[in-house]
Amino acid sequence: MSDDRERRSHFERLYTLEGPADAEAFYADWAATYDADMLERHGYRGPALLADLVAERVPDRRAWILDIGCGTGLVGVELAARGFVHVDGLDLVQAMLDRASRTGVYHRLLKGNLLQRPAVNADRYDHAVSAGTFTHAHVGPDGLDEVVRLVRPGGRAFLLCNAGAFVDDGYGEKLERMTRLHLITLAETLDAGPLLDDGRRGTFVVLDVHR
Numbered sequence: 699m700s701d702d703r704e705r706r707s708h709f710e711r712l713y714t715l716e717g718p719a720d721a722e723a724f725y726a727d728w729a730a731t732y733d734a735d736m737l738e739r740h741g742y743r744g745p746a747l748l749a750d751l752v753a754e755r756v757p758d759r760r761a762w763i764l765d766i767g768c769g770t771g772l773v774g775v776e777l778a779a780r781g782f783v784h785v786d787g788l789d790l791v792q793a794m795l796d797r798a799s800r801t802g803v804y805h806r807l808l809k810g811n812l813l814q815r816p817a818v819n820a821d822r823y824d825h826a827v828s829a830g831t832f833t834h835a836h837v838g839p840d841g842l843d844e845v846v847r848l849v850r851p852g853g854r855a856f857l858l859c860n861a862g863a864f865v866d867d868g869y870g871e872k873l874e875r876m877t878r879l880h881l882i883t884l885a886e887t888l889d890a891g892p893l894l895d896d897g898r899r900g901t902f903v904v905l906d907v908h909r
């Protein structure tokens with residue numbers, strides 16, 4: 699397969715993953731070319747947009763932040779550029795974490811599946827952030843339970859969700875249930891605009907964690 703076809707096929711397969719084993723094989727194969735492919739070829743701006751929002755809303759640059767589905771570390775790099783110094787990363791795929799490690803901006807990198815209670819203590823983080831992971835065929839609304847467990851009461855989660863998945867996959871209903879249970883307050887939902895050159899849009903979801 700030519701480099702060109704291989705890259706296109708990764709991007710096109712992004713929303714067709716069938717569970718963790720498939721995701722592991724897919725991202726292990728994509729890890730080495732993910733950054734060039736997403737940033738240069740497809741104009742991915744999700745990590746920079748997310749980091750801009752976090753930098754506006756979180757004055758304490760020493761806060762402990764967990765980057766969920768950190769991948770190769772694009773969000774961590776953008777947070778570090780805005781002065782954040784305590785960022786950990788969590789991801790399902792070791793090859794992606796290996797790339798994230800090379801950035802040098804993460805304090806700790808953890809391998810784990812958000813949907814299967816990763817081995818991290820409850821209330822460990824002041825805030826959680828995530829880009830590109832709450833999307834089709836990746837993590838759905840049920841992943842929010844673990845976000846709320848990992849963030850301390852009084853902390854916040856800043857999630858950049860795929861806008862189509864946000865509407866189609868039942869995030870609104872899940873957030874209402876969590877609000878009724880006094881686990882969260884939905885502080886903001888904001889249109890993030892286009893995340894990629896093809897026009898795919900994002901929705902920012904900002905949660906105040908109470909639990």
Ligand SMILES: C[S@@+](CC[C@H](N)C(=O)[O-])C[C@H]1O[C@@H](n2cnc3c(N)ncnc32)[C@H](O)[C@@H]1O
Nearest residue numbers: 767768769772789790791794811812829830831
């Ligand atoms: C599209 S990439 C986004 C990576 C990075 N946040 C970015 O914006 O470039 C999605 C990432 O989510 C990770 N992922 C998918 N399902 C996951 C799960 N259940 N738990 C943890 N990470 C997961 C993948 O391994 C992959 O690195």
